[in-house]
Amino acid sequence: xxxxxxxxxxxxxxxxxxxxxxxxxxxxxxxxxxxxxxxxxxxxxxxxxxxxxxxxxxxxxxxxxxxxxxxxxxxxxxxxxxxxxxxxxxxxxxxxxxxxxxxxxxxxxxxxxxxxxxxxxxxxxxxxxxxxxxxxxxxxxxxxxxxxxxxxxxxxxxxxxxxxxxxxxxxxxxxxxxxxxxxxxxxxxxxxxxxxxxxxxxxxxxxxxxxxxxxxxxxxxxxxxxxxxxxxxxxxxxxxxxxxxxxxxxxxxxxxxxxxxx
Numbered sequence: 001x002x003x004x005x006x007x008x009x010x011x012x013x014x015x016x017x018x019x020x021x022x023x024x025x026x027x028x029x030x031x032x033x034x035x036x037x038x039x040x041x042x043x044x045x046x047x048x049x050x051x052x053x054x055x056x057x058x059x060x061x062x063x064x065x066x067x068x069x070x071x072x073x074x075x076x077x078x079x080x081x082x083x084x085x086x087x088x089x090x091x092x093x094x095x096x097x098x099x100x101x102x103x104x105x106x107x108x109x110x111x112x113x114x115x116x117x118x119x120x121x122x123x124x125x126x127x128x129x130x131x132x133x134x135x136x137x138x139x140x141x142x143x144x145x146x147x148x149x150x151x152x153x154x155x156x157x158x159x160x161x162x163x164x165x166x167x168x169x170x171x172x173x174x175x176x177x178x179x180x181x182x183x184x185x186x187x188x189x190x191x192x193x194x195x196x197x198x199x200x201x202x203x204x205x206x207x208x209x210x211x212x213x214x215x216x217x218x219x220x221x222x223x224x225x226x227x228x229x230x231x232x233x234x235x236x237x238x239x240x241x242x243x244x245x246x247x248x249x250x251x252x253x254x255x256x257x258x259x260x261x262x
Contacts, residue, residue, distance in 0.1 A: 074101035
């Protein structure tokens with residue numbers, strides 16, 4: 001009886017003309033990453049967030065997820081790249097974004113309208129309410145398909161999880177395909193993860209403590225970031241069996257806030 005190696009060789013020779021490399025494993029794809037602007041996070045994430053993929057930044061309110069996204073966008077706009085921020089609940093503060101280093105000239109800020117209003121160009125009431133979440137999802141789709149954006153932030157941080165989990169998986173899959181084709185980093189902010197298997201990485205943020213400068217003045221905040229899920233590792237670093245990476249890292253964001261004047 002011929003050995004397994006001989007059978008394999010015979011099959012490869014038979015399929016050689018019809019299906020080249022039919023039994024040859026695909027080479028490992030090297031995935032690009034972009035720095036988050038936070039050294040501790042970059043070390044935890046093997047260099048930064050993936051390019052051409054979906055990254056989910058999750059956590060409760062005041063967990064640092066928005067500051068994390070602003071830091072990433074700041075690095076991208078500093079490189080003269082165009083970014084977009086899709087603001088579902090109109091919660092972004094441009095002054096805070098600029099204070100975090102974001103070049104507002106390079107940022108497209110999309111502010112969604114109140115729920116129940118009609119989209120531009122439609123005078124008659126639509127049969128289905130034109131909600132803020134609907135607008136945000138359509139805007140994300142249009143920007144990803146158009147291309148030209150280095151990073152797009154879909155801010156679902158203030159959306160109730162029971163509403164956001166109703167986003168069809170087909171929508172996230174379409175976003176994933178478009179992001180890969182246009183080499184765009186799509187960041188999704190939320191209270192929990194929604195994109196599931198379509199996301200390349202999920203990052204959980206949480207507050208640690210505030211640093212006060214005496215009295216009522218807060219000098220900065222310390223945050224904790226944990227890598228919850230990662231579909232691939234960048235080609236720049238090989239993960240060998242037995243290697244263990246620190247699952248949690250901490251970072252600080254400076255500010256100047258006076259409780260007496262707030």
